Amino acid sequence: MLGDETLVERALRTAQQAALSPVIVVLRPQGDFGHGLQQRGALIVLNDRAHEGMASSIRLGVNVAGMVKARGVVLMTCDQALLRPEHLHALCAQPECITGSAYAGKIGIPAYFPAASFSALLQLQGDTGARDLLRGAASVADESLALDIDTQADFDRAQRLLHGA
Numbered sequence: 001m002l003g004d005e006t007l008v009e010r011a012l013r014t015a016q017q018a019a020l021s022p023v024i025v026v027l028r029p030q031g032d033f034g035h036g037l038q039q040r041g042a043l044i045v046l047n048d049r050a051h052e053g054m055a056s057s058i059r060l061g062v063n064v065a066g067m068v069k070a071r072g073v074v075l076m077t078c079d080q081a082l083l084r085p086e087h088l089h090a091l092c093a094q095p096e097c098i099t100g101s102a103y104a105g106k107i108g109i110p111a112y113f114p115a116a117s118f119s120a121l122l123q124l125q126g127d128t129g130a131r132d133l134l135r136g137a138a139s140v141a142d143e144s145l146a147l148d149i150d151t152q153a154d155f156d157r158a159q160r161l162l163h164g165a
Contacts, residue, residue, distance in 0.1 A: 002081055002158060007149065008033055011078035012042050018088035020074055024064050026057040043068075053127030062113075062121045071095060073121075075130060076110035081158040082144040083110065090140045102139035104146040111137070 002010060008025065015023045025042040027033055034044045045064055049056040058075060065073045072095060074088055091099045091112040098117055100107035111134055113121060120133055149155050 002149075002155070002162065006033070007078040007081060008037065009040070010081060011076060011083070012037055012040055014083050014085050015074070015076070015088060016041060017085035018092075020088060020092075022068060022070075024061045024073075026061045053125070054129045055124035055126055058124055058129060059122050062118050066115070066118050070115065072112055072114040073118075074110055074112050077148070079148040079150065080110070080145050081149055082147055082161060084142075087140060087142050087145075094138065098133060098137040100134040100137045100139050101145050102141040103143045107134045107137055107139045108145075110145075 005013070008027075012023055012025060022043045023041065024045060025037050026045045026047050027037075028050045029046045029048050034046070038044050043064065045060050047057050047060050061075070062073055072092065074091060076083070076088070087101065088110060091101070091110060093099070096114050096116070098111065098113050100111040101109060108131070109129065111130060113130070113133070117133065121130060124130060144161075147154060147158060147161070149158055
């Protein structure tokens with residue numbers, strides 16, 4: 001919990017505030033998040049192949065995006081707690097262009113991919129995500145995205161930055 005919401009609830013809220021729609025949330029089948037997120041407007045997809053790595057979640061989400069005829073997708077995780085709706089909106093400013101987030105000397109997620117790139121995203125394997133597709137991509141800078149919550153120290157730092165504690 002970060003404040004009064006889970007990290008995934010925070011990510012959903014941020015995506016919705018950026019006017020992304022639909023918001024497709026890919027979850028492991030274990031856990032009790034799905035129903036509450038669905039009540040908040042998320043389209044829930046359960047990934048029973050999560051053990052295969054990040055690419056399995058990307059493929060599932062992109063497949064659903066294709067089925068609903070989305071013009072593009074924003075790939076994001078829930079552990080970048082400092083992500084702002086304005087950043088997500090900026091990623092989508094050039095709807096025909098792959099656009100990643102620039103921080104810590106690299107281009108990474110969150111990242112926007114137009115529908116023309118769905119076939120490449122559906123070919124991803126393993127745990128490297130869409131890194132290769134982001135090489136040379138346009139980018140929107142935000143160094144705060146370098147903080148992702150992987151440890152208790154990361155969580156404590158995010159808590160201090162968000163709540164001034």
